[in-house]
Structure formats: structure tokens, C-alpha cells
Amino acid sequence: xxxxxxxxxxxxxxxxxxxxxxxxxxxxxxxGDHILPKVAETLKSLKSHGKTVIFVTNNSTKSRKDYLKKxxxxxxxxxxxxxxxxxxxxxxxxxxxxxxxxxxxxIWILGEEGIKLELEELGYKTLGANDSKLNEDxxxxxxxxMLTELDPEVxxxxxxxxxxxxxxxxxxxxxxxLTKNKSLPFIATNIDSTFPSxxxxxxxxxxxxxxxxxASERKPDAICxxxxxxxxxxxxxxxxxxxANPKRGLMIGDRLNTDMKFGKLGGLDTLLVLTxxxxxxxxLSLTEExxxxxxxxxxxxxxxxxx
Amino acid sequence: xxxxxxxxxxxxxxxxxxxxxxxxxxxxxxxGDHILPKVAETLKSLKSHGKTVIFVTNNSTKSRKDYLKKxxxxxxxxxxxxxxxxxxxxxxxxxxxxxxxxxxxxIWILGEEGIKLELEELGYKTLGANDSKLNEDxxxxxxxxMLTELDPEVxxxxxxxxxxxxxxxxxxxxxxxLTKNKSLPFIATNIDSTFPSxxxxxxxxxxxxxxxxxASERKPDAICxxxxxxxxxxxxxxxxxxxANPKRGLMIGDRLNTDMKFGKLGGLDTLLVLTxxxxxxxxLSLTEExxxxxxxxxxxxxxxxxx
Numbered sequence: 136x137x138x139x140x141x142x143x144x145x146x147x148x149x150x151x152x153x154x155x156x157x158x159x160x161x162x163x164x165x166x167g168d169h170i171l172p173k174v175a176e177t178l179k180s181l182k183s184h185g186k187t188v189i190f191v192t193n194n195s196t197k198s199r200k201d202y203l204k205k206x207x208x209x210x211x212x213x214x215x216x217x218x219x220x221x222x223x224x225x226x227x228x229x230x231x232x233x234x235x236x237x238x239x240x241x242i243w244i245l246g247e248e249g250i251k252l253e254l255e256e257l258g259y260k261t262l263g264a265n266d267s268k269l270n271e272d273x274x275x276x277x278x279x280x281m282l283t284e285l286d287p288e289v290x291x292x293x294x295x296x297x298x299x300x301x302x303x304x305x306x307x308x309x310x311x312x313l314t315k316n317k318s319l320p321f322i323a324t325n326i327d328s329t330f331p332s333x334x335x336x337x338x339x340x341x342x343x344x345x346x347x348x349x350a351s352e353r354k355p356d357a358i359c360x361x362x363x364x365x366x367x368x369x370x371x372x373x374x375x376x377x378x379a380n381p382k383r384g385l386m387i388g389d390r391l392n393t394d395m396k397f398g399k400l401g402g403l404d405t406l407l408v409l410t411x412x413x414x415x416x417x418x419l420s421l422t423e424e425x426x427x428x429x430x431x432x433x434x435x436x437x438x439x440x441x442x
Numbered sequence: 443x444x445x446x447x448x449x450x451x452x453x454x455x456x457x458x459x460x461x462x463x464x465x466x467x468x469x470x471x472x473x474g475d476h477i478l479p480k481v482a483e484t485l486k487s488l489k490s491h492g493k494t495v496i497f498v499t500n501n502s503t504k505s506r507k508d509y510l511k512k513x514x515x516x517x518x519x520x521x522x523x524x525x526x527x528x529x530x531x532x533x534x535x536x537x538x539x540x541x542x543x544x545x546x547x548x549i550w551i552l553g554e555e556g557i558k559l560e561l562e563e564l565g566y567k568t569l570g571a572n573d574s575k576l577n578e579d580x581x582x583x584x585x586x587x588m589l590t591e592l593d594p595e596v597x598x599x600x601x602x603x604x605x606x607x608x609x610x611x612x613x614x615x616x617x618x619x620l621t622k623n624k625s626l627p628f629i630a631t632n633i634d635s636t637f638p639s640x641x642x643x644x645x646x647x648x649x650x651x652x653x654x655x656x657a658s659e660r661k662p663d664a665i666c667x668x669x670x671x672x673x674x675x676x677x678x679x680x681x682x683x684x685x686a687n688p689k690r691g692l693m694i695g696d697r698l699n700t701d702m703k704f705g706k707l708g709g710l711d712t713l714l715v716l717t718x719x720x721x722x723x724x725x726l727s728l729t730e731e732x733x734x735x736x737x738x739x740x741x742x743x744x745x746x747x748x749x
Contacts, residue, residue: 150586167584230746236663270580273577274605274606275605275606277474277639277640277644278640282642283640297609298582298609299581299582299608299609300607300612301607301608302604302605302606302607302645303646305607305645306642306644306645307647308645309636309645310642311644313643328656328657328659329616329657332584333584333585335589335590335613335617336616336620336656336657337584337609337613338609338612338613338653338654339618339657341656342652342653342656342657343610343653343656345649345652345653345655345656346645346649346650346652346653347645347649348647348652349635349645349649349652350635350636350643350645350649352635366624
């Protein structure tokens with residue numbers, strides 16, 4: 136049975152029980168461009184108690200540097216690039232460390248600049264992403280040179296959330312997925328079907344990936360975001376104490392099928408906040424896979440401590 | 443075992459055996475903007491033998507009027523609007539005759555002008571489709587009024603091939619699919635995963651529909667194009683002799699899973715041409731669901747008759 140955290144005593148127990156606080160971002164810290172109440176204060180309070188805060192996001196449109204800017208914009212200080220684990224970073228690490236793609240092979244990106252920046256930081260050349268050549272025609276042009284002439288040096292296809300989506304980008308992605316007898320690795324940043332923005336659900340990376348997956352009759356060879364454990368392994372590599380004792384870590388998120396699953400698979404306890412996708416009704420109706428705790432909003436940690 | 447048609451004697455037998463020749467268009471008559479060899483001559487020859495020619499296409503981007511223009515552009519004369527059964531027309535008929543959607547309810551369209559024109563011809567008001575307001579922002583605008591203010595008069599959602607696809611259109615479509623407790627009828631023009639264009643496979647309607655389907659956790663309530671039999675039933679209603687004796691009809695197409703299946707389900711014999719999606723190797727490897735016949739290209743009917 137999931138415990139609702141709603142008293143100062145319970146918050147005190149949380150602070151005693153955990154040293155590592157892992158946070159999903161969208162739906163937990165902020166909704167799009169709006170920070171949620173008392174988030175900055177809560178993070179500051181945790182740090183003042185000597186806690187390690189780590190940010191784990193499936194949003195691949197931004198690089199870690201972009202995230203740092205976002206934290207500062209919201210007045211959240213003292214966060215370092217190494218505190219942030221995004222699916223774009225996880226994807227770049229996967230391609231480099233696990234796939235071991237040679238640096239002279241290029242990567243086609245269906246997605247945004249975040250993936251491109253993280254891959255470039257590792258020394259890769261990329262194609263696609265936010266290249267303005269892919270958005271210059273008003274109507275779909277079947278003779279576009281990037282569609283008619285595939286680059287033979289492309290050795291990998293990455294797909295993620297793409298807000299500048301168009302038919303040309305989808306079609307080129309499919310060509311690369313079909314080329315070389317369907318042998319190019321097909322890597323998904325994450326497969327969230329939707330994401331919350333301003334009280335609405337918008338189309339998530341997973342739904343966009345479905346299009347090229349269905350058309351090419353291929354499933355992604357790897358999924359780098361939550362709940363996949365490659366990000367968790369990167370985090371534990373950086374924090375040996377968490378590796379040795381995952382029960383000192385608490386994964387805080389707004390999604391059962393990504394955040395809570397990610398924490399649980401990693402051996403951490405989990406805390407669901409109700410500011411994003413899920414509702415209290417849904418949590419209480421779960422017969423299995425319940426989070427360890429749930430609470431109305433993250434900012435309650437600060438508000439309840441002050442009482 | 444599928445019979446390859448490659449002699450003038452075989453073509454003569456076809457002409458004796460069938461009165462109704464049903465044709466898929468893309469991949470059979472033309473590839474995009476290029477007519478295939480001897481197609482005009484073949485159609486003329488069939489008509490001169492007193493055969494009825496009928497065109498059955500899953501391409502929903504065009505209305506029947508648009509198709510007439512395309513036939514004329516290719517020098518194919520003597521075709522009437524009533525000879526053409528497109529998935530956009532089939533969708534409009536389905537919504538009107540089967541769903542019986544009242545004319546005062548609007549229809550949201552993820553797709554092109556073809557669907558809009560056919561629906562308007564029946565008296566419906568539509569939203570979406572090729573509305574230029576949906577393409578005017580250079581970047582995705584989460585505050586776009588068509589996303590933030592759904593029209594309460596929308597009573598049905600139609601999705602089909604959308605070459606002017608963007609993230610805004612997908613997101614609005616998802617809002618309508620989720621609204622009113624997911625109760626709005628969700629109609630697909632067709633679910634072809636790809637379509638052939640200039641020697642390449644491009645993203646088909648079915649792959650685009652997968653995006654909004656995955657995001658909204660809804661499957662289309664109806665699929666109007668081939669192989670669905672609603673188009674076949676419309677055709678048979680117009681040709682009672684075909685209704686009475688479907689074996690006098692031959693369905694000619696380039697796809698096993700749509701065209702050949704459509705013909706077979708309707709009780710017609712089938713002829714696969716190899717100018718589109720399928721290969722001879724694939725046909726010969728089929729253990730079941732083989733077409734009655736196959737041939738290299740439709741124009742062989744004309745060329746072989748002349749020998």
C-alpha cells in the first residue's frame with residue numbers, strides 16, 4: 136500500500152531515510168515553462184540538509200547545458216551539469232560506450248537539438264535534427280536532396296521527441312531505417328507516449344517513433360530513457376554509495392510506467408507526485424507496482440518542513 | 443499457384459473471363475507524377491472491348507474531381523467521376539450513411555484536402571486538413587488557439603495521409619480523440635503503412651495514424667479504404683451484375699495486403715502487377731493468399747494484345 140506523505144513528521148522520516156533524491160523534471164519541477172510551487176525552496180532545503188539531488192529526464196529536446204540554463208531561469212542555483220542525466224545524454228553515451236559506433240560514422244537524428252549537442256560533444260557528426268534545410272519547403276518535396284541522396288556514412292539512426300516534425304523528416308528517417316538491409320542501429324531516446332504541457336497531454340517521443348517503426352516494420356534496438364536502466368547505471372557509476380546501497384535513494388516522478396518503474400528496477404524507493412500525469416484515484420486503484428509513497432506536489436516537502 | 447500472365451493467349455483469356463476491371467491507381471497506373479508505360483493504351487483497349495473499368499484508390503489526399511484531372515493530364519479520356527472510388531469518398535459515405543453523423547456536427551480532419559472536399563460535398567463542415575492557420579508558425583506553438591480551444595461542435599475525427607503534417611496537427615488530433623471521454627468516432631481513411639513514390643517507399647496513412655493512436659490509446663473505430671469492404675459494397679451497389687456474379691470481376695493492384703485482399707474478400711479474382719510494392723520473388727514465396735494472376739506491368743495487356 137502506497138503511503139501518502141502529508142505531515143511534517145513524514146517528511147522528517149523521508150529526510151532521515153534517504154541521501155540521494157532523484158527527480159524527474161517535467162511534471163515534477165515544472166510544467167513546460169512554469170515552475171511548480173515551492174520547488175526551488177524544496178531543492179534548496181534538501182541541499183541544506185546535505186542531500187544529493189540528481190535530475191533524470193526523458194525530455195531529449197534539450198542538452199544538459201540547456202537544462203542548466205532552465206534551472207537558473209527558475210532561480211534554482213547550485214546545480215551542475217554532472218547532476219543532470221537526460222535521455223539525449225544517455226543516448227549519446229549508449230551509442231559511444233555500448234554500441235561503440237566509430238567517430239567517423241554519422242548519426243541521423245529525428246529529433247531536436249538536444250540530441251545533436253550531446254552527440255557532438257562526444258565528437259560525432261550528425262544529420263537531421265533541427266537542420267533548417269529540412270523545414271524550408273512549404274509543401275512536402277519528394278525530390279528533396281536529403282531524401283533522394285542518402286549519406287552512405289550514416290551508421291546509426293536516433294529518434295526522439297521532434298516538435299519541428301514534418302513529413303520529409305519522417306520519410307528520410309524511414310529511408311535510413313530500410314537502407315543497408317535494415318542493419319543500421321535504431322536507437323530511441325525514450326518511448327513516453329505523451330507528455331504534459333499546460334494542463335494538456337501532447338504527443339510524446341514514443342508516439343512519433345511509432346510512425347517510423349510501423350512504416351519500416353522495425354522496433355528500436357535500444358531505448359535509452361527511463362525506465363531503461365542504462366541511465367541508472369550511469370548514475371550509480373558516479374555515486375558508488377548509491378550503487379552499494381540503492382535503498383538510500385528515492386526516485387521522485389509523475390509517471391508510473393517510466394519514473395516509478397525506473398526507480399524500482401534500480402532498487403530505489405519511489406515517490407509519485409500528482410502534478411503531472413497520474414491521479415490519486417489511479418494510485419489507490421493499483422493492485423501492484425504501487426510507488427512507496429505519493430504526495431500532492433513536490434513543494435509539500437518544503438511547506439511541511441516549515442510547519 | 444499464381445499464374446504469370448505473359449502471352450497474348452493468356453490476355454485473350456482474361457478478356458473472355460472478366461467484364462469488370464477494378465484498378466488500384468498508385469503503383470498500377472502511375473507512380474506519383476509519372477504514368478507507367480502503355481497504361482492509357484491498355485485502358486482504352488479494355489473499354490473498346492466493352493469492359494467496365496473502375497478505379498479504387500486508398501490515396502485520400504485527392505477527391506474524385508482531383509482524380510479526373512489527373513486522368514486527363516495523363517491523356518486518359520472517357521473516365522467519369524462515378525468510375526472512381528477513393529478512400530476519401532468512402533470515408534465521407536461511411537460517416538454519412540453508416541455513422542449517420544448529423545450535418546450540424548463538424549469533422550476534425552488530420553489529412554489533406556481530398557477528404558475535406560468529399561465531406562463538404564455531402565454538406566459537412568470540417569476543421570483541420572489543409573487549413574493554412576495550422577502551418578503558419580515556424581515553430582510549434584503550444585498556445586495555438588486551435589489547440590487550446592477545442593470546438594465543441596466537432597462530432598467526429600478523421601485521419602488519413604497528411605503530407606503537410608506537423609506536431610500541432612498531431613497534438614490537436616489527440617485532444618479531440620481524448621475529449622468527451624474518448625467518445626468521438628475515430629475514422630481512418632486507410633491504414634497502408636507506406637506508399638511507393640519514385641522508386642522509394644514513403645510514410646503511409648497507417649503510419650501517421652499510429653502516432654495519434656498510440657498517444658491516445660485508441661484504435662480507429664472504422665477503416666474505410668481497402669481491404670475494408672465498404673468500398674466494395676458501394677461499387678457492387680452501382681453494378682448489380684458484379685454483385686450477382688463477382689467472379690466476372692478482376693481486381694488489379696500492386697499490394698497483397700490491401701488490393702489483393704480487397705478483391706478476394708469481395709469474391710473477385712485478383713491480378714498483382716509488379717510495378718509497385720511487391721516483387722515476383724515475394725509472390726512465388728507465398729504459401730497462401732496468392733493472387734489469381736500476376737504480371738510485370740499493367741501495360742502488358744496492351745502490348746501482348748498487339749503481338
